[in-house]
Amino acid sequence: MSIRLYVGNLSKDLERQEFESVFSDFNADLVSIKLIADKKTGKCRGFGFVTVKTDEKADEIVEKLNGQVLAEMPLKIEKALPRTKPEGETETRPSSDSGSKRSSKGGARKSAPAAAAAGSTAVQPDPRWAGELEKLKQMLAAQTTST
16 A cells, blocks of 8 residues: 655755655655645645655655755655545535536635534544643633532
């Protein structure tokens, strides 16, 4: 099974050939190399992805190239997180969309309010603030019981 690697901290002026040359030692083990570019300017957005054939080779690339300097910036290479769809979105599109990708109101998406209206069980707190949130809940519970 192929493993996808995230390559970040890239220079905005980086060219595709320079990016590919970093991984030239691993050509036999690579499935694909993709440098993410801005649609309007065509310049690098600061990151890219490399897909490798095996987990072992992915670990080897991370070990050898993470922190290596490219265009005066140290590379950040790690295993990419799998793509996930936001909760509430379904696989099929509603038929009322008629195949258009944007609505007539400047491209505003209609699914955002529906996701916000979903039950509170679907909303998970940010794990970085979970401890603080729990303290706040306890303080609120203490205030409501004392009044």
